[in-house]
Amino acid sequence: xxxxxxxxxxxxxxxxxxxxxxxxxxxxxxxxxxxxxxxxxxxxxxxxxxxxxxxxxxxxxxxxxxxxxxxxxxxxxxxxxxxxxxxxxxxxxxxxxxxxxxxxxxxxxxxxxxxxxxxxxxxxxxxxxxxxxxxxxxxxxxxxxxxxxxxxxxxxxxxxxxxxxxxxxxxxxxxxxxxxxxxxxxxxxxxxxxxxxxxxxxxxxxxxxxxxxxxxxxxxxxxxxxxxxxxxxxxxxxxxxxxxxxxxxxxxxxxxxxxxxxxxxxxxxxxxxxxxxxxxxxxxxxxxxxxxxxxxxxxxxxxxxxxxxxxxxxxxxxxxxxxxxxxxxxxxxxxxxxxxxxxxxxxxxxxxxxxxxxxxxxxxxxxxxxxxxxxxxxxxxxxxxxxxxxxxxxxxxxxxxxxxxxxxxxxxxxxxxxxxxxxxxxxxxxxxxxxxxxxxxxxxxxxxxxxxxxxxxxxxxxxxxxxxxxxxxxxxxxxxxx
Numbered sequence: 445x446x447x448x449x450x451x452x453x454x455x456x457x458x459x460x461x462x463x464x465x466x467x468x469x470x471x472x473x474x475x476x477x478x479x480x481x482x483x484x485x486x487x488x489x490x491x492x493x494x495x496x497x498x499x500x501x502x503x504x505x506x507x508x509x510x511x512x513x514x515x516x517x518x519x520x521x522x523x524x525x526x527x528x529x530x531x532x533x534x535x536x537x538x539x540x541x542x543x544x545x546x547x548x549x550x551x552x553x554x555x556x557x558x559x560x561x562x563x564x565x566x567x568x569x570x571x572x573x574x575x576x577x578x579x580x581x582x583x584x585x586x587x588x589x590x591x592x593x594x595x596x597x598x599x600x601x602x603x604x605x606x607x608x609x610x611x612x613x614x615x616x617x618x619x620x621x622x623x624x625x626x627x628x629x630x631x632x633x634x635x636x637x638x639x640x641x642x643x644x645x646x647x648x649x650x651x652x653x654x655x656x657x658x659x660x661x662x663x664x665x666x667x668x669x670x671x672x673x674x675x676x677x678x679x680x681x682x683x684x685x686x687x688x689x690x691x692x693x694x695x696x697x698x699x700x701x702x703x704x705x706x707x708x709x710x711x712x713x714x715x716x717x718x719x720x721x722x723x724x725x726x727x728x729x730x731x732x733x734x735x736x737x738x739x740x741x742x743x744x745x746x747x748x749x750x751x752x753x754x755x756x757x758x759x760x761x762x763x764x765x766x767x768x769x770x771x772x773x774x775x776x777x778x779x780x781x782x783x784x785x786x787x788x789x790x791x792x793x794x795x796x797x798x799x800x801x802x803x804x805x806x807x808x809x810x811x812x813x814x815x816x817x818x819x820x821x822x823x824x825x826x827x828x829x830x831x832x833x834x835x836x837x838x839x840x841x842x843x844x845x846x847x848x849x850x851x852x853x854x855x856x857x858x859x860x861x862x863x864x865x866x867x868x869x870x871x872x873x874x875x876x877x878x879x880x881x882x883x884x885x886x887x888x889x890x891x892x893x894x895x896x897x898x899x900x901x902x903x904x905x906x907x908x909x910x911x912x913x914x915x916x917x918x919x920x921x922x923x924x925x926x
Contacts, residue, residue, distance in 0.1 A: 473553045473662040480658035481859060483666050484598035486544045487591045488861045490673045493537055494588060496865035497579070497680045505530060509871050513839035518876035518884075524688055529870045531685035531692075533758045537866070538677055545670045551663045560671050567678045570693030577679035584676055587669055592863060594666070597657035599861040604650050611643045758869055767881055768874030772806070773847055776885055777873055779804050780844035783888050784837055787830070787895075798896060801889065812886045817893050829898075833891035836884055847872040 476483055495501065509515065510526045520526055546561040566572045578584065618639065654660055682692045762768030767776060779801060786797055802810065850867045853860070873881060 473664055474551055475660050475662055476658050476666065479548070479551075480598050480661070481602055482544065483548060483658050483670075484595045484602075484861055485859065486541050486548075487666070487670060488595045488863045489537065489541050490670055490677065491588060491591055491595070491863040492866050493534060493541070493677050494673060494680075495863065496534065497677065497684060501865050502684055505868075509868070512842065512871065514843040515871055517839065518843065518873070518880050519870060520875070526870050527685060527688045529758060529761075529875070530868050531681065531689050532761075533868055533870075534681055534685075536756065536758055538674065538681070541670075542674050545667060545674060548663055549667045549671070552667050553662070554664045557664060557667050557671065560667070563671070564674065564678075567675060567693075572675070574679040574682055574693060577676050579676055579680040579683070584673070587672055591669055591673070594658050594661065594669075595861050595863065597653060598659070601650065601653035601657045601659060602859055602861075604646065604653055608643070608646045608650055611646055614639070615643055759874070762875055765878055766874065767876045767878055768869075770878055772878070773873040773876070774851060775804065775806075776881060777844040777847035779885060780837070780840055780888070781848065783833075783885075783892060784841050784844075786892060787833055787837065798893065801892070805889075809882060809886060812882065813889050813893070816886055816890045829891040829894045833888050833895075836888055840884055840888070843871065843873050843876065847874065850874075 506523075506527075510523060515526070542560075542564045546564065549557045549560040552558060563572070567574075618636070658666060682694075686692050686694065759768070764770065767773040782801060782804070786801070805813070846867045850869060850872050853862075853866050869875065
């Protein structure tokens, strides 16, 4: 494997040359063209991963995200299991980005960048000295800033091209209309002139952004930047999660060249998941007293770039007793978010709103809500139910909103260039216990129904006062079932 290590060394030298070279493309160096958008999307993903591993985000993960009431009650209280899920998802995201970088590296004119797939394999096998890859160094921060600038310009180009496409459609319709009308009034001619000026300006903007964005950048430069950040991110993951993931390469404290990084790991363990006593030697395995059923996400027998192996292992790790395993996470997330909107609304909940919520439920939940509504809150006023529902929603809503946000961040139909730290699956409803989640959601819906019935009777001057609570509920459900 020595020759693989030599490849990594040669790539490191090549990265320095590509990053130091002028951004102006040469005649021999191919530029991105239409691949600029895929490259920008991958860059934004890498910047997002990089930011998710900084000191503040790591501290937030352990002290806020994993300690959240909803995560602890519905998902798990096992810290080691949650850390495994977090690390596994970060690595999967990095693997996907590295696969794109490896594919783009084949288009580089610099042969030293062609085999990034081998270098990434070196990283995962622990051949490369991870201690020399310093997270947060001045050089790395400058590279992140360069990538953010490239992503921003390419994002503007994408928006400008969309706007130009709409204008060109209007232009074609206008030309067709002109052909059908031989005579035009003077004020119409003026409007056409304004339109022509607008589309000419838009085309000028597109040309300018093509020159300054990734569209006109060489593959050497962009791949060099991304390859460098991929290595930095992987080293950071090993440092942060090392003690809990036995298959990760070990990082010795004495191999970390930056004295500032060593001081952080020794004196501020809240910024890192490595315990101080372990950091002085090496990252140890999971303590024998705390070994849950871990999510296995890395195997030295798995070749990332061969196209063989199971993808989205973290997503598929949800068992049949979870909402994700039953395919109900997104549906229930939409129910909870809609229920929150109705609960916070200043107007009375109407028939149409209740019908929308009711139709979103699976059959077992419809039966559960129907059976509970007559047993709870016969004489409880609306405000009492509002307080009870608000208490549940305080910890249930964050999970529901993060579920929808997680889905939106991975929507392949939309071109996204955001670089904010991504949401983790562990903070969504995906791993939530199905029975607990359904019981909580049922209580929320029962509460909303009771609030509706109480307010309906109040607004009708007690017209429903002689109707039993069960009878009122079934009367409403007869309407819903039509």
